Amino acid sequence: MDVSEKTRIEETLARLKGLLGEKGAIADSAGMAPYLAEQRELYQSNARLVLRPASTREVAEAVKLCAEASIPIYPQGGNTGLVGGAVSTPDGVLLNLGRLNRVREIDPINFTITAEAGCVLADIQRAAEQADRLFPLSLGAEGSCQIGGNLSTNAGGIAVLRYGNMRELTLGLEVVLPDGRVWNGLRGLRKNNTGYDLKQLFIGGEGTLGIITAATLKLFPRPREVETAFLGLKRIEDVMQLFARARAASGDQLTGFELVPRIGIDNALKHGVNLRDPLKTRHDWYVLLEVSSSQKDSGLRGALEDLLAQAMESSLVQDGVISSSEAQRNELWRIRASLAELQGALGGSIKHDVSVPVSRVADFILKANAAVSARLPGIRPYPFGHVGDGNIHYNLSQPAGADKTVFLKRWAEFNRIVHDIVVEMGGSISAEHGIGLVKIGELEHYAQKLELELMHRIKTAFDPQGIMNPGKLLKPAP
Numbered sequence: 001m002d003v004s005e006k007t008r009i010e011e012t013l014a015r016l017k018g019l020l021g022e023k024g025a026i027a028d029s030a031g032m033a034p035y036l037a038e039q040r041e042l043y044q045s046n047a048r049l050v051l052r053p054a055s056t057r058e059v060a061e062a063v064k065l066c067a068e069a070s071i072p073i074y075p076q077g078g079n080t081g082l083v084g085g086a087v088s089t090p091d092g093v094l095l096n097l098g099r100l101n102r103v104r105e106i107d108p109i110n111f112t113i114t115a116e117a118g119c120v121l122a123d124i125q126r127a128a129e130q131a132d133r134l135f136p137l138s139l140g141a142e143g144s145c146q147i148g149g150n151l152s153t154n155a156g157g158i159a160v161l162r163y164g165n166m167r168e169l170t171l172g173l174e175v176v177l178p179d180g181r182v183w184n185g186l187r188g189l190r191k192n193n194t195g196y197d198l199k200q201l202f203i204g205g206e207g208t209l210g211i212i213t214a215a216t217l218k219l220f221p222r223p224r225e226v227e228t229a230f231l232g233l234k235r236i237e238d239v240m241q242l243f244a245r246a247r248a249a250s251g252d253q254l255t256g257f258e259l260v261p262r263i264g265i266d267n268a269l270k271h272g273v274n275l276r277d278p279l280k281t282r283h284d285w286y287v288l289l290e291v292s293s294s295q296k297d298s299g300l301r302g303a304l305e306d307l308l309a310q311a312m313e314s315s316l317v318q319d320g321v322i323s324s325s326e327a328q329r330n331e332l333w334r335i336r337a338s339l340a341e342l343q344g345a346l347g348g349s350i351k352h353d354v355s356v357p358v359s360r361v362a363d364f365i366l367k368a369n370a371a372v373s374a375r376l377p378g379i380r381p382y383p384f385g386h387v388g389d390g391n392i393h394y395n396l397s398q399p400a401g402a403d404k405t406v407f408l409k410r411w412a413e414f415n416r417i418v419h420d421i422v423v424e425m426g427g428s429i430s431a432e433h434g435i436g437l438v439k440i441g442e443l444e445h446y447a448q449k450l451e452l453e454l455m456h457r458i459k460t461a462f463d464p465q466g467i468m469n470p471g472k473l474l475k476p477a478p
């Protein structure tokens, strides 16, 4: 770096501090530390400054200054992402959206909420509830992840089956482009056929095309009745048969269909606090099934009981319980939540967030279990998650008593085994967490050449300087 460039960068950093003030430009290492940590402890961020602008105008002006000095910008929301997407480098600035946290408008007749990117997901859910509406996105990190992060990773979660992921929940966006201009696409329209759907490029774009500053999101009628069942089944094939039956019988009312393996229950009972086995006997597989209706006295409970009685009669389901109180329902969901939280108690874990067509889920799990066990006898497959969407968190725990470090060194080897099966079945190597840094090599390996070429062209069209979250999702063009 020559002297003039160094001076230019120093001048820009000084102007950023002047623009954003003490609260908006953090330079001391203690103040920066929380933003530079990474959820999975796989990476350590670094940055010239942490920026925390408080308005779209401040974001735009900060981006413009950075663009003029070619300083890389790393957008960050709640920093809960699981693929290293919000990690920054020493030559760049990390731009955290946490201070853009206003709900701009709730329109109960249009069933929409317009909120800034830094709003925490749980706060959006609460704001919708106060207006007697539902914002349905729900996931484990909802107490700290932000709408902008949810949008940029196209987050999914536990109610996609009924309401869709962030792509389907979004009507409009406001985005600061990599040159500092603001695109106002904050429309609340269900119907709008006026050319390319630009917002979809930013959703799931992992901050590589621009910084989302606000969004208009869909709301729904609130559920008045919710019924939750926890069911024990013998075979994974039965789980997916049950799914097909439940979906056909309850249509739109099926809201959640989550897979829980026995290994997860054993682990939860051993290491969890105040968790108990919901069923009296042991089963190889469990399903957490939820139906809901926005009508009172909808007959939901009766329909669920009929469905389960028939499924038990035909031996599809071995045993089950329907929750009889909100407390019991929460207890069932706590078991589901404990699967990811407590897996570490079994030692090292190699993770996959994959999807296949729903009709291939059972086949995938059986094939993948056989393949990984053949490669390493004693390995403990720990598949769980949103199988009603074809999404399996296909995690692998180390063999009991094995060396954790040695096991984790085989991460890429097991990724290849599992991802080969996924791709052969027409599936995806990243169902809901994104690519970030963790899966960039896998995307290069599996994506069609033409897909990659088109993605690089889009990146160049929006960000010719390559300063917006560089090195994420796509490798920098050669």
Ligand SMILES: Cc1cc2nc3c(=O)[nH]c(=O)nc-3n(C[C@H](O)[C@H](O)[C@H](O)COP(=O)(O)OP(=O)(O)OC[C@H]3O[C@@H](n4cnc5c(N)ncnc54)[C@H](O)[C@@H]3O)c2cc1C
Pocket (backbone or CB within 6 Å): 039, 074, 075, 076, 077, 078, 079, 080, 081, 082, 084, 085, 086, 097, 117, 138, 139, 140, 141, 144, 145, 146, 147, 148, 149, 150, 151, 152, 153, 154, 155, 156, 157, 158, 206, 207, 208, 210, 211, 212, 213, 340, 432, 433, 436, 469, 472
């Ligand atoms: C316990 C737990 C459970 C989870 N469960 C689920 C789940 O069920 N389903 C699911 O889909 N995900 C899940 N996740 C991962 C999920 O992707 C994130 O939690 C969330 O969507 C990311 O939001 P965030 O605000 O933390 O984003 P961050 O982690 O801060 O950022 C994620 C990515 O988005 C970019 N970004 C953030 N904000 C913006 C913005 N305003 N403009 C442009 N780019 C931006 C970042 O650069 C980065 O690439 C889970 C994570 C945890 C820790």
